[in-house]
Amino acid sequence: MTKSATSPEAARPAITQAMIDAYDEYTHLTLDRRRFMEQLTRLAGSGAAAATIVPLLAANSAQAAIVAEDDPRVKGEDITYPGSGGEMKGYQVKPADQAGKLGTVIVVHENRGLNPHIKDVARRVALDGFVALAPDFLSPLGGTPGDEDKARDMFTKLDAAGVTANAVATVAYLKGDKDGNGKVGAVGFCWGGGTVNTLAVNSPDLSAGVAYYGMQPKAEDVPKIKAALLLHYAGLDERIDAGIDAYKKALDAAHVEYTVYVYDGVNHAFNNDTSAARYDKKAADLAWGRTIAFLKEKLA
Secondary structure (H helix, E strand, O other), X not given: OOOOOOOHHHHOOOOOHHHHHHHHHHHHHHOOHHHHHHHHHHHHOOHHHHHHHHHHHOOOOOOOOOOOOOOOOEEEEEEEEEOOOOEEEEEEEEEOOOOOOEEEEEEEOOOOOOOHHHHHHHHHHHHOOOEEEEEEOOHXXXXXXXXXXXXXXXXXXXXXXXXXXXXXXXXXXXXXXXXXXXXXXXXXXXXXXXXXXXXXXXXXXXXEEEEEOOOOOOHHHHHHOOOEEEEEEEOOOHHXXXXXXXXXXXXXXXXXXXXXXXXXXXXXXXXXXXXXXOOOHHHHHHHHHHHHHHHHHHHO
């Protein structure tokens, strides 16, 4: 079928791997927007083209949720709970028809904070039969702002030890949840994937950890891990993938239960359906199915 000149497919500008790589460098390493826009302008050929491409690379908070906020199958609410040294904000979701106690799952956001997309992911987890809690790890700084760039900047001000302590406190909170069965898992994306790996090192009470394209912990810390791990990586994500082999070697040496999947031909953040340029539905659906099956097995 021939696409008309006014169709969405025809209107969408071509996005190259170099553009995606530049965006990844900007959002995870430099946080230098001016330099990124200069680089993108060169790659796109003009400032106008670059301006059109940026929203496709970035997350679109207006993208419709997979599980709507008012979906009658789940019950979600904003909560506060005790962190390691102060109050933590979070979004907790439970199945509306819950019968009996369920496994509990921490949903850890990317380096954009607790935004609508992560709340949607928490509702997806609850819909699959878990008590889900998405903490706001920017709580010590006042919580996640509406502006994505401001949120990213705030992550540079977070204390790493404080993040870990608050993650451990979240495990403790969920172990005592009245609707939970005492077993706690965690799933995290990007910054959140790295946080899940670090949480596994620091919390012997974590039963299962799922890290999507997350930074790996130091090899010397891996023997502390007690949780079973499921590790998803994007085949084109050279920055994160560089640590896979060393992580596998350390996990093997420590006899940690783990499974690694590398999804060929997809980019970092392939699970984020609000990012048109990087989302890959086939890989995301496959990884999500594996994630839910793993959590059901380990948290039953």
